[in-house]
Each structure stands twice: as C-alpha cells, then as structure tokens.
Amino acid sequence: MNLNNQDKIDVNQLIGKLQKSDKNYADICKALKAIYWVLTPLYLIMTIVFYIDTKEINNMLAGIAMISCFVIFLVILNKYQKEYNGVDYSLPTLLMLKKAAERYQPFRPESIWAIIAIILMDIGFYINSFNKIDFLNFHIYSGSIIILSIIVGLIIWYNKYKPLRDNALASILEIEGE
Amino acid sequence: MKKEEQFNQILSENSNRIQRICCYYNSNAEDQKDMYQEVLVNIWKSLDNFRGDSAISTWVYRVAVNTSLSFTGKSYKQMKLIVNTDTQNLNSILDDEEFEAKQIEEEQFNQLQTELNMLSVIDKALISLMLEGLNMKEIANIIGISESNTKVKIHRIKEQLKTKLAGGVYELK
Structure with a gap:
C-alpha cells in the first residue's frame, strides 16, 4: 500500500472535511446551548411577570420547575459535548477500552439527572395545566411518552452500542487476564 | 504550530508506519485505504490531546492499534492479521x-x-x-x-x- 499523488490530494481533502465536521458539530452544540440560554432567562422573566400579575404561587412553582429542567439539560449538554471532544484514540489501549465500556453503558449515573429534569418538566407542565386536565389522564399520557422514549433508547442501545460494549469488555478481560 | 501543520508533519513522518499497520489487518487495498483514512481521522481527533509525553511514533501506534480494535465497518471478530x-x-x-x-x-x-x-x-x-x-x-x-x-x-x-x-x-x- 503506497500513497501516490492522488492519495495525497485525498488527505488534503480529508483535512478540509475534518475541519468542517469539527465546525459543524461545534455549531450544533452552540445552537442548542443558545436555545437553552434564551429559554431559561425568558422563562424566568415570564415567571416573575406572571407571579407579579396573578400572585399565584402555582405559576411560580411551574416556572421554577421548568427553569430547573432547562438548567439541568444545559449542564448535561455541556458534559456530553466535552465527552465527545474528549474521545481520545491515543490513550493506552486498556484505558481507551475502559472508557469506551463506560461510555456505552445503557444507564449511566448522570442519567439520574436527565430523569430528574424530565420529572421537573412533567411537574411544570402539570401545574400549568392544573384544573384543565385530569391528573390521571395527564400522567398516563406523559408516562407513556417517557416509557416509550426509554424503550426506543434501549432498542437503539441494544443494536448499536451493546455489541461495542461487549467487545470492549471482552478485550479488557483478555488484557487484564494472565 | 497550527493543527493542520502538526497533522501534516505527523503524517509525513509516520505514513509508512500507519500503512503497515493497516496492511496487517486488511488483505485488500480498498479496506487498507479505508482503515488508513480511519486512522487519520482518529489522529486528527486525538491531536489536541498530544502533549509529547511519549515518542510520536508510540503515539501513532496507539492510535493505529486502537483504531484497529474499533474499526467501523469491519466485523470485529473476523479481523485477520495479514503477514507478508x-x-x-x-x-x-x-x-x-x-x-x-x-x-x-x-x-x-x-x-x-x-x-x-x-x-x-x-x-x-x-x-x-x-x-x-x-x-x-x-x-x-x-x-x-x-x-x-x-x-x-x-x-x-x-x-x-x-x-x-x-x-x-x-x-x-
């Protein structure tokens, strides 16, 4: 396998594509963060204004729940962005495999925060629609959506990431074994 | 030094090394080229983390070997070691x-x-x-x-x- 001039041109094209891909990913993350940065203060202002107008504690509680949810998602988004940028193929093989096995877990400790954020969003929506919708009906709908999302996530994980995790774990076992 | 210049320098000094590693794992030229490209992508992704703690050749070998273990598009267990x-x-x-x-x-x-x-x-x-x-x-x-x-x-x-x-x-x- 020898690189000729054509391959060298391909390498230059590759650099261009990589730089573009880095920029695209950074742009997507920036856009998502911008949405949260706009939504959070906007909701905060709306909450304060509604509370001043109506003096209803429910509006304030719903607002606080929604704002907390946005803040948690913003923190999670930051963490995943750092993790994506931090995937390092130059680590010693054993360490890289351990990090991969950790990354491809179906439920990670930080999933708790995502669940808390979803619960807060649920609370926020429910308080907002209090007296407009039946408690049981509301939670049957919202619960179904959450459970369906988890099932879809698990199916994707099982088909796409579980084989990678299994391979990584098998390799770790082999490297660490005598 | 800019990332692009650093990348080109690593490539010019280690191109043969990477090619040999790719040849160990793939028998046909097309697969070798795919893996070569995958290694380059991973070198690019990992370049920001290079701090010069180890020799650049060792660093390049790490990226190449780690890529061979996670080379996308190839069946992991069917990976063959081709010795010329x-x-x-x-x-x-x-x-x-x-x-x-x-x-x-x-x-x-x-x-x-x-x-x-x-x-x-x-x-x-x-x-x-x-x-x-x-x-x-x-x-x-x-x-x-x-x-x-x-x-x-x-x-x-x-x-x-x-x-x-x-x-x-x-x-x-």
Whole structure:
C-alpha cells in the first residue's frame, strides 16, 4: 500500500472535511446551548411577570420547575459535548477500552439527572395545566411518552452500542487476564 | 504550530508506519485505504490531546492499534492479521537460521498465517507491534499494561504458536 499523488490530494481533502465536521458539530452544540440560554432567562422573566400579575404561587412553582429542567439539560449538554471532544484514540489501549465500556453503558449515573429534569418538566407542565386536565389522564399520557422514549433508547442501545460494549469488555478481560 | 501543520508533519513522518499497520489487518487495498483514512481521522481527533509525553511514533501506534480494535465497518471478530513474506521482523517470531535456510516454503507460511489468524484480537495487536520491531517496553506503553505482563503475554502467544506448529519446520524463539 503506497500513497501516490492522488492519495495525497485525498488527505488534503480529508483535512478540509475534518475541519468542517469539527465546525459543524461545534455549531450544533452552540445552537442548542443558545436555545437553552434564551429559554431559561425568558422563562424566568415570564415567571416573575406572571407571579407579579396573578400572585399565584402555582405559576411560580411551574416556572421554577421548568427553569430547573432547562438548567439541568444545559449542564448535561455541556458534559456530553466535552465527552465527545474528549474521545481520545491515543490513550493506552486498556484505558481507551475502559472508557469506551463506560461510555456505552445503557444507564449511566448522570442519567439520574436527565430523569430528574424530565420529572421537573412533567411537574411544570402539570401545574400549568392544573384544573384543565385530569391528573390521571395527564400522567398516563406523559408516562407513556417517557416509557416509550426509554424503550426506543434501549432498542437503539441494544443494536448499536451493546455489541461495542461487549467487545470492549471482552478485550479488557483478555488484557487484564494472565 | 497550527493543527493542520502538526497533522501534516505527523503524517509525513509516520505514513509508512500507519500503512503497515493497516496492511496487517486488511488483505485488500480498498479496506487498507479505508482503515488508513480511519486512522487519520482518529489522529486528527486525538491531536489536541498530544502533549509529547511519549515518542510520536508510540503515539501513532496507539492510535493505529486502537483504531484497529474499533474499526467501523469491519466485523470485529473476523479481523485477520495479514503477514507478508517480506515483513521485516518476521524472524522475531520464527527462528532466523531455520527461516533463511529453508527459504520461505509456501505451505509452512500459510500454516503460520492460519495460526496467527486464530489468535484473539488483542494477541493479534501484540504480534503486529512485535512485527513492527517494537521492544517490550514500547508495546507495554501502547497497550497500557506492565512490561512484565507484556513479556508473559507474548511468551504465551509464542508458546501457543509453537505447540500448534509442533511437527512443522518452524522453531520459535
């Protein structure tokens, strides 16, 4: 396998594509963060204004729940962005495999925060629609959506990431074994 | 130095090294080229983390070996280790005198090739690094285990090959 001039041109094209891909990913993350940065203060202002107008504690509680949810998602988004940028193929093989096995877990400790954020969003929506919708009906709908999302996530994980995790774990076992 | 310049410099100094690693794992030119490109992508992604703690060649080997373990589009377990008869350090597996004295007999070579392909992915990675002429310390540094553990593992692989090739012409060091 020898690189000729054509391959060298391909390498230059590759650099261009990589730089573009880095920029695209950074742009997507920036856009998502911008949405949260706009939504959070906007909701905060709306909450304060509604509370001043109506003096209803429910509006304030719903607002606080929604704002907390946005803040948690913003923190999670930051963490995943750092993790994506931090995937390092130059680590010693054993360490890289351990990090991969950790990354491809179906439920990670930080999933708790995502669940808390979803619960807060649920609370926020429910308080907002209090007296407009039946408690049981509301939670049957919202619960179904959450459970369906988890099932879809698990199916994707099982088909796409579980084989990678299994391979990584098998390799770790082999490297660490005598 | 800009990332692009650093990348080009690494590439110009290590291109042959990366190509050889790709050749160990792929028999056809197209797959070699795909893996080569995948290694370059991973070098680019990991370049920001290079702090010069290890030699650039060791760093490049790490990226290449780690890519071979997670090479997308290839069936992980079907990954084969392709050893060419002109591989420089093949005599680190086979006894030099026997090897040169007998020339390279096709069927014996094929037998060795078959046995090498029966090895696990990690063992293949260890052998490929040995064929590159790396010492135990360098191999240990790439895989992330102790030097003594590396020696034990490589000794075990050699013993395993020796047993399987017993009765054949090859003598393992």
